[in-house]
Amino acid sequence: MTSIILLTSFGIINLFVGFMKSKRILLPLALLFLLAVLGANLLQWNDTQSYFNNMLTIDNYAVGFTGIMVLSTLLILPFSQRYITEQDDNIAEFYSLLLFSLVGAIMMVSYENLLMLFIGIEILSIAMYVLAGSNKKSIRSNEASLKYFLMGSFFTGILLFGIVLIYGATGSFDITRIAGAAQRAESVEGVMFGLGMLLIVAGISFKIAAAPFHFWTPDVYEGTPTLFTTFMSTVVKTAGVAAFYKLMASAFGASYATWYPTLVAITVLTLLVGNIGAAVQTNMKRMLAYSSISHAGYLLMALIALNERSESSIFFYSLAYSVASIASFGVLKLVTVQRDDETFEAFNGLGKSNPMLAFAMTVSMLSLAGIPLTAGFFGKFFIFSSVIEGGDMIWLVVAALILAAVGIYYYFKVIIAMYMHPAGNFAPVKVSSLVSVVLIIITALTIILGIAPALASDIL
Amino acid sequence: MITALLLFWPALAALLVLLINGPGAKRVAFIAALVEFAIALFAVTSFTTGSTLPQFGLSIPWVERAGISFSIGMDGISLLMVLLTTFLVPLIVLSSFKHEYKNPNTFYALILFMQTGLIGVFVALDAFLFYFFWEVALIPVYFIAAIWGGARRIPVTFKFFVYTIFGSFFMLAAFLYLYFQTPGTGVAAHSAHINAFYQLSLDSDTQSWLFWFLFLAFAIKMPVFPFHTWQPDTYTESPVQATMLLAGIMLKMGIYGVLRWLLPVVPLGASQWLDVVLILSIIGIVYGSIIAIRQRDLKRLIAYSSIAHVGLIAAGIFSLTEHGLQGGVIQMLSHGVNVVGLFFIIDIIYSRTRTREISSLGGITQTTPALSIYFMILLLGSVSLPLTNGFVGEFLLLSGVFQYNNVYGGIAGLTIILGAVYMLRMFQGVMLGTKTPETEVFADLTLNEKAVLIPLVIMVFWIGLFPNTFLEISEPAVGNLLNIIQRR
Numbered sequence: 008m009t010s011i012i013l014l015t016s017f018g019i020i021n022l023f024v025g026f027m028k029s030k031r032i033l034l035p036l037a038l039l040f041l042l043a044v045l046g047a048n049l050l051q052w053n054d055t056q057s058y059f060n061n062m063l064t065i066d067n068y069a070v071g072f073t074g075i076m077v078l079s080t081l082l083i084l085p086f087s088q089r090y091i092t093e094q095d096d097n098i099a100e101f102y103s104l105l106l107f108s109l110v111g112a113i114m115m116v117s118y119e120n121l122l123m124l125f126i127g128i129e130i131l132s133i134a135m136y137v138l139a140g141s142n143k144k145s146i147r148s149n150e151a152s153l154k155y156f157l158m159g160s161f162f163t164g165i166l167l168f169g170i171v172l173i174y175g176a177t178g179s180f181d182i183t184r185i186a187g188a189a190q191r192a193e194s195v196e197g198v199m200f201g202l203g204m205l206l207i208v209a210g211i212s213f214k215i216a217a218a219p220f221h222f223w224t225p226d227v228y229e230g231t232p233t234l235f236t237t238f239m240s241t242v243v244k245t246a247g248v249a250a251f252y253k254l255m256a257s258a259f260g261a262s263y264a265t266w267y268p269t270l271v272a273i274t275v276l277t278l279l280v281g282n283i284g285a286a287v288q289t290n291m292k293r294m295l296a297y298s299s300i301s302h303a304g305y306l307l308m309a310l311i312a313l314n315e316r317s318e319s320s321i322f323f324y325s326l327a328y329s330v331a332s333i334a335s336f337g338v339l340k341l342v343t344v345q346r347d348d349e350t351f352e353a354f355n356g357l358g359k360s361n362p363m364l365a366f367a368m369t370v371s372m373l374s375l376a377g378i379p380l381t382a383g384f385f386g387k388f389f390i391f392s393s394v395i396e397g398g399d400m401i402w403l404v405v406a407a408l409i410l411a412a413v414g415i416y417y418y419f420k421v422i423i424a425m426y427m428h429p430a431g432n433f434a435p436v437k438v439s440s441l442v443s444v445v446l447i448i449i450t451a452l453t454i455i456l457g458i459a460p461a462l463a464s465d466i467l
Numbered sequence: 468m469i470t471a472l473l474l475f476w477p478a479l480a481a482l483l484v485l486l487i488n489g490p491g492a493k494r495v496a497f498i499a500a501l502v503e504f505a506i507a508l509f510a511v512t513s514f515t516t517g518s519t520l521p522q523f524g525l526s527i528p529w530v531e532r533a534g535i536s537f538s539i540g541m542d543g544i545s546l547l548m549v550l551l552t553t554f555l556v557p558l559i560v561l562s563s564f565k566h567e568y569k570n571p572n573t574f575y576a577l578i579l580f581m582q583t584g585l586i587g588v589f590v591a592l593d594a595f596l597f598y599f600f601w602e603v604a605l606i607p608v609y610f611i612a613a614i615w616g617g618a619r620r621i622p623v624t625f626k627f628f629v630y631t632i633f634g635s636f637f638m639l640a641a642f643l644y645l646y647f648q649t650p651g652t653g654v655a656a657h658s659a660h661i662n663a664f665y666q667l668s669l670d671s672d673t674q675s676w677l678f679w680f681l682f683l684a685f686a687i688k689m690p691v692f693p694f695h696t697w698q699p700d701t702y703t704e705s706p707v708q709a710t711m712l713l714a715g716i717m718l719k720m721g722i723y724g725v726l727r728w729l730l731p732v733v734p735l736g737a738s739q740w741l742d743v744v745l746i747l748s749i750i751g752i753v754y755g756s757i758i759a760i761r762q763r764d765l766k767r768l769i770a771y772s773s774i775a776h777v778g779l780i781a782a783g784i785f786s787l788t789e790h791g792l793q794g795g796v797i798q799m800l801s802h803g804v805n806v807v808g809l810f811f812i813i814d815i816i817y818s819r820t821r822t823r824e825i826s827s828l829g830g831i832t833q834t835t836p837a838l839s840i841y842f843m844i845l846l847l848g849s850v851s852l853p854l855t856n857g858f859v860g861e862f863l864l865l866s867g868v869f870q871y872n873n874v875y876g877g878i879a880g881l882t883i884i885l886g887a888v889y890m891l892r893m894f895q896g897v898m899l900g901t902k903t904p905e906t907e908v909f910a911d912l913t914l915n916e917k918a919v920l921i922p923l924v925i926m927v928f929w930i931g932l933f934p935n936t937f938l939e940i941s942e943p944a945v946g947n948l949l950n951i952i953q954r955r
Contacts, residue, residue: 379598415632426610
């Protein structure tokens with residue numbers, strides 16, 4: 008709870024600081040705020056509290072995922088440095104909007120009531136709609152914002168409709184009470200409960216970019232300024248998946264047999280679309296967009312497994328995926344700013360001109376591809392093992408593994424470009440010292456978690 | 468403890484080498500690899516032959532919630548594989564001294580790093596640990612091949628990488644499945660230890676598909692026909708050190724995997740598919756040999772001959788006889804020694820003439836008595852002349868195949884004739900005959916080159932004359948594996 012209050016007030020303070028002349032203090036200030044939030048968040052560990060008549064519950068689950076999301080934001084913000092000198096004078100607003108949407112994200116992982124889930128998603132999304140269009144002069148950014156907004160509001164409507172149907176069937180918004188009602192035959196027998204679940208699943212699937220609700224993703228990711236794309240593909244996805252898992256495990260846990268065929272279909276489709284889609288891209292940003300779809304698929308596999316391992320599997324995977332994703336989008340941003348090119352060719356010869364940058368990118372790509380010695384390997388390993396534990400789903404793991412081999416194909420295209428293709432006439436990419444620190448942290452974290460995964464996998 | 472030292476020393480040395488920029492890197496790497504060999508020799512002297520159990524064991528929990536324990540240890544087969552690895556890596560490093568690679572620190576660090584992966588594969592007693600090192604060994608060699616390789620290296624090595632990873636993912640799925648079949652309830656109560664896998668008794672239908680999941684990974688790595696398509700191109704395009712690592716050591720990972728993680732784990736599955744695998748292997752023998760005869764490029768010729776040799780090893784092992792298994796183990800050593808030697812000689816020829824085309828070579832013997840002798844010895848080892856190392860292995864392997872089926876044995880025996888054809892044809896074309904413009908000036912071996920070839924040639928004779936030195940080490944372990952295979 009303290010983190011929500013802190014973030015909200017920090018967001019407002021940030022807005023006011025924006026009126027001052029000196030914009031240089033904004034970034035350090037925002038980082039400081041986030042560090043404070045991270046600390047405040049960790050203080051709530053093992054101290055489960057309910058708020059507002061059980062609307063929100065801050066338990067270890069919430070603290071854990073809040074930790075990932077705040078940490079992600081903390082690592083994303085340093086990449087915003089160049090914005091200050093170049094185009095924008097609205098940088099304070101952007102920081103504030105990010106902080107506000109983080110508030111929504113925290114509500115999504117700590118809700119105890121479907122209304123809070125809805126409000127959380129709205130707080131998160133509305134800020135993101137604005138940020139998607141934050142590059143006002145770019146037509147693609149405008150397009151992204153409009154698309155995201157139209158599709159987003161449509162699916163929010165669907166989600167709300169689903170919530171209402173569930174309310175009709177069970178008489179409550181509270182997930183514990185819904186779970187209780189779902190035990191009784193009369194509330195789940197009618198079409199209302201099933202339809203409600205289906206609509207909620209569709210609504211959240213849209214948020215985490217799962218197929219077949221993913222059509223907005225490549226265009227929006229491509230058009231949105233890279234900084235905010237990073238936020239979308241890490242924080243928004245983590246919040247969405249965590250919220251999804253909480254919902255399916257608690258409120259609809261008893262109705263597993265009803266919803267799991269739907270979820271299996273969504274997962275397989277997501278893995279297919281994400282991996283095949285990414286493999287045919289020539290634009291790096293679109294490739295990462297499709298790859299983020301595919302990772303939603305791997306995360307959803309933990310929902311299908313739904314056992315005592317799922318929670319920590321999702322936690323570990325989100326962490327591994329988020330940090331690797333930040334590094335890859337971050338490096339992409341640095342490279343595209345310098346070379347004005349978003350295709351794989353922009354990375355040609357980066358291994359020679361910027362060895363550190365290329366190494367960080369390589370580690371991140373290996374992690375996203377799930378190669379051992381990186382965190383991504385254990386992310387996939389935990390998820391797959393929790394699925395196989397069930398026994399009858401080995402085909403799903405085999406399918407996911409085959410598609411992961413496709414994933415290796417497109418992630419290695421980046422590595423090949425960096426190390427094996429000769430460079431054009433490009434100057435080395437300029438990297439600020441703060442960004443270097445962030446990249447070192449991410450690389451170290453990815454490798455450490457790839458060697459000693461227990462550091463993060465046993466927390467939840 | 469000594470196993471852990473063997474495992475981590477190269478990785479530590481790799482980090483050290485990474486820091487040394489310039490020509491010092493190769494020397495440090497060479498010394499580090501020699502130290503590793505010394506450790507391995509020490510392990511051999513303190514190894515108790517006659518025991519079937521893994522020795523120098525170490526087992527600590529690693530990732531408890533996934534049931535991964537850091538269990539390592541060596542039985543006779545592992546020890547011989549470790550010995551082969553640690554013997555070859557210093558020679559491979561030494562063989563690179565005359566090349567000036569760009570970024571030498573990265574190059575040598577990757578070689579040493581790969582050695583950790585290779586040793587890890589051979590000493591892992593936990594399935595997931597085995598898988599882990601299996602992948603760890605692949606990444607460095609991919610980078611070595613793809614960065615320092617020839618003109619077509621990028622697509623070729625990429626195919627190799629994706630192909631082998633594709634196969635190993637199936638292995639991972641099979642291991643995960645097997646893990647959850649071991650007794651135990653709850654999150655971490657299962658076990659991926661090799662003994663737990665050996666004690667499983669799954670029904671034969673399950674074993675049947677598990678067999679293919681595992682076999683796919685190993686077959687791609689070896690490679691067995693028809694999974695070999697990545698191999699000739701990769702061998703040809705890689706820098707010669709990577710080719711040596713791939714052919715000399717890495718393909719043994721596949722064979723070792725079959726011995727340790729396939730046959731004893733799913734014996735019922737294996738027995739259903741024995742004929743299929745044997746036929747594939749024998750096709751590989753004949754196919755590899757015939758294609759080798761038609762090759763004009765020296766490196767491709769050895770690449771295809773390697774397919775033929777590995778085919779025979781696979782056929783011998785899948786005969787599930789003691790002769791076959793023992794022959795497989797000893798032939799892994801022999802093939803490693805011979806193929807590294809032959810690739811090195813090709814590299815010597817290439818570095819002096821800038822060509823590997825047989826048609827543009829000839830008459831080299833006239834000026835190079837030393838090279839000719841070493842070449843001839845390694846070649847005779849490769850065509851398995853009695854008194855050389857190849858003879859022992861191929862004899863045992865063929866004896867195993869004959870015990871399984873006479874027809875198979877007869878066709879597999881063609882390898883001896885065909886092998887002699889392509890090898891002697893190569894020697895004739897390259898070394899004998901008249902000088903060509905490319906070979907007009909051809910210096911004999913330098914000291915550095917002799918330093919690489921002499922240990923290899925010694926091994927050719929040692930294994931050929933006193934095979935019992937090695938067979939004794941592996942015999943109890945092989946007998947134990949056979950017991951486990953036949954128990955069910």
